[in-house]
Amino acid sequence: MGTVTSALIDLLRTDLTAAHYSVSALTGLWGIEADAALRRNQRVPARRALVALRETLGREETTATLARLFVLGEPVSRENLDAALPLLGAVGAEKLGLVVPVGDGDAVRPLLDLRPYSFIDAAGAGSWWIVSDLGELALGHPLGENHVLGVGGASLTLSGLIMPPPFESVLDLGTGCGIQAMHAARHADRVVATDISARALELAAINVRLNGIDNVEFRLGSLYEPVAGERFDHIISNPPFVITPRAPGVPSYEYRDGGMEGDALVEAVVRGAVDHLTPGGVAQMLGNWEYRSDSDAFDRLETWLGENALDAWIIEREVQQPTQYAETWIRDGGTRPDTADFDRLYEAWLEDFAARTVTRVGFGYLLLRRPVADKHTLRRLERLADALGHNAAGIGAHLAQCLAAHDWQAATDDAQLARATLTVASDVTEERHYWPGQDDPTLMSLHQGSGFGRSVPLTTPLAALVGACDGELAVGAIVGALAQLLEADENDLLAELLPQVRGLVSDGFLEAPAAAPGSH
Known part of the structure; x- marks a missing residue:
């Protein structure tokens, strides 16, 4: 990025800040209902709201000019854009490639989408x-094959799944517009972001500069090629996992199609992770996998994991x-069904x-980890209908807690577990x-x-045991008392309940004092 471009981006940042160009400001312009319509790709309610506002004020409001241009994709007058971006101006916006003149030059239309994005992550709001x-x-027509997607549903899903810091080094594999790299930059010393699309890296670099982020390095290349021989504490990836026919005339959108057959790209990311994670390092990604003939897709996922040392927790949330x-994906490219x-x-x-x-095709989330001892203790493949639960924005912290709880109980033998004191998690009823x-x-x-x-x-014994887990009585003492009450053999009851206790600990129903995030 040249010095002139960087200076223009800095002017744009100052102008956008002064214009209060934010998510809340846009919602204030056109209301919640129009916001929802825009998410359904309908702009008429928002357009009507802006027209009504202009008629009420007798002029074009500054934020409304930016919203109409960069969110609704409509032309605005050069005069209004100069007023909305007084430092950058319409001329500067043209130099940055944000807009282009139309007609006699008194108006401009957008070349890029530029919109606010708000979030809450481990570092706060x-x-x-x-x-x-x-x-x-x-x-007004289908997307081009080199289209660079903004913050979509998959991006929001992945950012909500990301485990909290600390991580010194992060690899964002297939960065797109750079959104995951930017999130990672809030808590990592160093972020490397890769993509096969030079255009994606160009726009991602603009986003990083526009938002004052200075610890992201961009590299062009496919999969792990740009980071050969390097290891990272955290790998995050929203890869181009969409299964696309390798046939003439079928668009290959770079943002969603990695050019491989079927689900081979997701397989390549999974198989390659072990060589690029530090001991204790975690990889988190989204993916698709195919069910072929009468076989279970999980059998195929098991072969991807192979005999390597990685821990794996894979959640399938949907099957189509x-x-x-x-x-779904033909419509996603902008081709109309009729x-x-x-x-x-x-x-x-x-x-x-x-x-x-x-x-069938499965969709879900993959969490891979290279254990410190290079011997995996976790291979969990499961299907959850509501896989993001009831707190999608904070599920990453829950994943970290569950991993730490798994590590604790995996390192605790039955005798130690019987001596442990557990408590019921505060959200359990x-x-x-x-x-x-x-x-x-x-x-x-x-x-x-x-x-x-x-x-x-x-069961009755398990309910009684959980009810007595108050952090003071040891598990073995509770089972002993239950055995007397139920007139059961204590050793038999202990053998029945301890595996169930392990499951409740790993899933976050019961908490052990030593099972804190980062304990692995």
């Missing part, structure tokens, strides 16, 4: 401005039929799936159901209020 390519709403999957192009692409997608006997007129419950279960919102069925 924050807000940025994010530059990306214009979407199909502003373009080939038809549903194809429709067109011949849609039918042609649909045919190509279904032909591609049929060639590999794909019956117990539910009991009774037949009318009966004193004893017919069904009991524990419910987790945060985390993944899990529910666990309870």
Whole structure:
């Protein structure tokens, strides 16, 4: 990035700050209902609100000019843009490639999307401005293959899953507009962000400079090639995992398609992680995987993990039929369902799936870790219907707590566990159901209020044990008392309950004093 460009970006930052160009300001302009419509790719409610505001004020409000230009994708007068960005001006915006003149030059239209973004992460609340390519709403036609996506649903999902610091070094594999690298830069000393798209790296560099971030290094290349021989404490990736037919005439969008067949790109990221993580380092990513013929996709995921030393926790949150999957991603590229192009692409997608006997496609989250001792103790593949639970913004902290709890119980033998004192997590409740007129419950279960919102069925002994976990009585002492009360053999009861206790600890229902994040 040249000195002139950097100086212009700094002027833009100052102007955007003075204009109070923020998420809350935009919502204040057009309201919650119009906000929701924009997320559905409909701009008419927001446009009507801006017109009404202009008629009320008798002039174009500064923030409204920026919103109309960079969010709604509509032309604005050069005079209004000069007023909205007084330091940069319309001329500076042209030099930065943000806008281009239209008509006789008295108006400009956007070349890029520039919108505010607010968030809460481990470092607290924050807000940025994010530059990306214009979407199909502003373009009026399908996206180009080198399109650089802004902050989308997958980006928000991954940022909510990211475990809290500390991490000294972070690799953002497939950075796109740079959003994950920017989050990582808030808590890491050094961030390396890679992408196969030179254009993505160009826009990501603008975003980093625009938001005053100075500890991100960008490298061009595929997968782990730009970081050969290097290791990181944390690898994060929203890779181009979308399964795309390798057929003539099928667009290969760089932001979502890595150029490999089927789910091979996700496999490559998983297999390569072990060589690029430091001892104790964690990789977190999103991904797709194929179900082929009558086989379970988890069997394929197991082969990706192979015999390497990585711990693995993989969560499948959704499964789609080939038809549903194809429709989703054809629409994502901006092709309308009522067109011949849609039918042609649909045919190509279904032909591609049929060639590999794909019956379903799974989507979910992958957490990989290189243990300090290079011997894995965690291989957990599970399906959760509501995998983000009830606190999507804070699920990363829950993942860290669960990993630490797993490490604690994995390093604790049965004798030590029996001597341990546990407490019930503050978000856990117990539910009991009774037949009318009966004193004893017919069904009991524990419910987790945060985390993944899990529910666990309870037997009478397990319910009693959990109820007595107050941080003072040891597990073995509680089981001993239960054995007397239930007239059961103490050793048999202990053998029955300890594995269940381990599961409750690992899932965050029960807490051990030593199971603190970072204990691995």
